Amino acid sequence: MRCRPCYCCLFCAPPSEGTALSLTLAEWAVLGALASGLFGLAADRYPAPAKFTCFTLLGLSGLGALLAGGAALLHATVVAGTVPLGLPWLHWHLRVDPLAGFFLAVIGVVTVAVAFYGPGYVREYEHGRQSTAVLYVFTGLFVAAMELVVLADDAFVFMVAWELMSLASYFLVAYQHQHAANRRAAFLYLLMAEVGGLAILLAFGVLAGFGGGFSFDAMSSAVLTPAWASVAFALALFGFGMKAGLVPLHAWLPEAHPVAPSHISALMSGVMLKVAVYGLIRFTFGLLGHLQWGWGLVLLVAGSAAALLGVLYALMQNDLKRLLAYSSVENMGIIFMALGLSVIFTGSGFPRLGVLGLLAALYHVVNHALFKGLLFLGSGAVLQRSHEGDLERMGGLIRRMPVTALFFLVGCISISGLPPFNGFVSEWLTFQTALQAPALHSGVLRALIPVTAAVLALTGALAAACFVKVYGVAFLGRARSRHVRHAREVGLGMRLGQGLLAVLCLGFGVLPTFVVRALEPITRQLLGRGLPSASAHGWLWLTPVAPDVASYGAPLVLAGMVLFGGLMFALLNARAHTRLVRRVPPWSSGFGPLDARMQYTSTAFADPIRRIFRPVWDLREQIEETRDPVQPLRTIGIRHELRVEDRSWRVLYEPVGRWVTAAARQVGRIQTGSVRTYLAYSFFTLLVLLWLIT
């Protein structure tokens, strides 16, 4: 069926029957997001209709991306087309294949949730100092750009879309630019995005130089020497790793994510970081071709460092959104670890295990998009209702915002990697991949991979501690401030957005076999094979390698927990008199009524871990005692100040900053301020140019 002539398919390459649908849909999704931005312009004059139209179009764009991606994954189709935009001799090549389809679907899911959530959330900004039009326009552009990055089939479109994505998100980070901290964060973000973009451009340049063209097809047919391939890989890792927030290139991430509006943070953390992963996978697995196991080692070590440091820094944060941002660094680390294992196994001649690693990485990609999106939406709900971003001033929200609290709990369990939710499955798959290390020939790798698996275990356990802290301090206990005491539940749309992601978190955890089977076309496309053994034993059992090596019956786990827990509940609460409970004041060691200040705080909760891993942070702790001037032995006040700084600043960024300043000072010497000197410069420049021309 050929669809109606429209702007996009009119110029597309002639579609083969039916299969072009996914590309058309994807193009419509991009146009929908752009249109959403366009309608946003009207927000200043017609706020209500513009808001409604914007978010509806955004939702439709997300739905279109989801459907297009889903179709591409299910049918394992590859559809390519050309759009007559760009340079006259280089039209835009677009393509939907399983890999692009998967990431398109990930973008789509979170965008749909954000579209439900957005209208309720932006109410806060409608009477603010900034025009909401700016927010709508750049949100639309941002989503469109992300979809376009995934659809790009040549380096030209890719870079245009990539830069558009960075710029649009820069304006979103800088949305509340009345605060100096936001401006600073946005500038840092832009700076690092551009440095990263430059590296990506160079990486493409290496490939294009050898392949003789900018289209991905030409690049993938390039024949590179191993050394040049490694150079290209290193550049790509630097560029995409900067966007993905790999330690120590993560510095922008904890600054930029917290200051953006929360639904944008959900998009940035849940989706934009995934686009960086997409870029790396496309570049390494799709374009470079022959994988070298050494790259895998680099990915594995970098990923382990990011995972461990990310979670340790997250633990020390008291600002909810900043904590979530650091936790994104951790999760990107886990994804990179799985990718690294995949490259190691593929590069050493174990393609089946390479497939397993890639599956684990992709599974964690969608999981992180779901639960981090959910957690950012939840933190936005808390922020909107309580105007508090600081954990130390929250508390007791489970009674004031019960629905948000339930969904947030789902997010916390998922991100801590606990069964039967989704985070566990991908971590389990990563462990299973790592445990196949004895197959390798190199003794170093055989010993190193289990150690990184133990790092992953440590990361998981620390993440659980971190999210117990978050949930326990923010949602449980007593309210610590007046705003929080008067918080109310958020509106229906905002609950729907969170609920959608929460349900998916459970669904992706309980039915992993379907997910793994749906991901197989990607591995078939990139590595030439699937993993039929994973779902060979029915939908109940996930058996990644073989049933006697490891199996996980996720639906049965859920059923068993409900059965045993529920059985006890039914037994114990069967009779009417057992249901009666007496409410008593909590035990207070005999000191009279408890108040909110007696609770354990977030800082106190993390204190033992801070002492154990002390060298990791740049800690500045000061204790000032004020003594009674009359009785010098009597302390009348103690002031404790604790600052936890990111070490990467002092080690990496501040020296770079100093060099740049010093270099600028040297350059500044030629800038005398006198017109005569500048005229002399012009004269000599002209002279040189004339000499060059003749």
Add this chain to the structure above:
Amino acid sequence: MADYLTSWLLALVQTALFVASAPLLAGWIKRVKCRLQNRRSPPVIQPYRDLVRLFRKEMLLAEESSWLFRAAPYVIFGATVLAAAVVPLVAVRLPTSAIADVIVLVGFFALARFFLALAGMDVGTAFGGMGSSREMTIASLAEPALLMAVFTVAMGAHTTDLSVVIERILSHGLMIRPSFVFAALGLMLVAVAETGRIPVDNPATHLELTMIHEATVLEYSGRHLALIDWASQIKLMIYAVLIANIFLPWGVAVQFSAGALLLGAMAVSLKLAVLATVLAVSETLFAKMRLFAVPQFLGFAYLLCLLGMLSHVILEVGG
């Protein structure tokens, strides 16, 4: 089909046996410990009496507690029983062991602990928060060591399925391999930390500043407390069975014949009794250490597990 049903039935019976006999193990440990310390001991069945008494008691709930506080005991109990269901106690090859391998088992414990720690923070008392913080800190150090020990065994047997691990060790005959010895020692240290025994935590104390696990359940009473206590007894037994059946797998039934099952039951009881005695002796010999000495203790456990792993990679695989 009949075989299939029988095996599921057997699995259920084994789980029930596991859950039912966990308090007995706790009673036995207490008895041996009393004997060693020249005290008169309560009867072995005292833990059952305590549980029954708690189940009958009136429920007291703190005024500030939320639904999470009431749901947590059931989640903890459900997750722990599920963990018990996948551990081969008497026989291997039971269908439940395929539901979850040993990594999932660790996940079940983590889930139970997550809810326990949240419940500790729910009422908003300082003790609850303190207990949760310490519980999560110790767990985050114990879990990597535990998984390292598990990985050593799993890599030796080429599987993470507990039932298959035991079967393979049985069929190869038990060899004293260095990796196994290291892993067993490491696992024992981790088990002490994870189940809250001396020297990491003191299950008998109710002194606020020394306790970890007890602080998180301070607000619980009645049947909620009974469930949590029972779950922690089951957890102790799971660790004991893991050590007994992985490192000394003799007697575990491979066939489902009555004789083999009976032998398996007797063998495991004997092994557990011996292990419990060892635990009681060590609890009598050592004193509880302060909290910030625990990281060193667990670091030592981690080092042992790492040595096990490396000796497996270097000595046993070759190359």
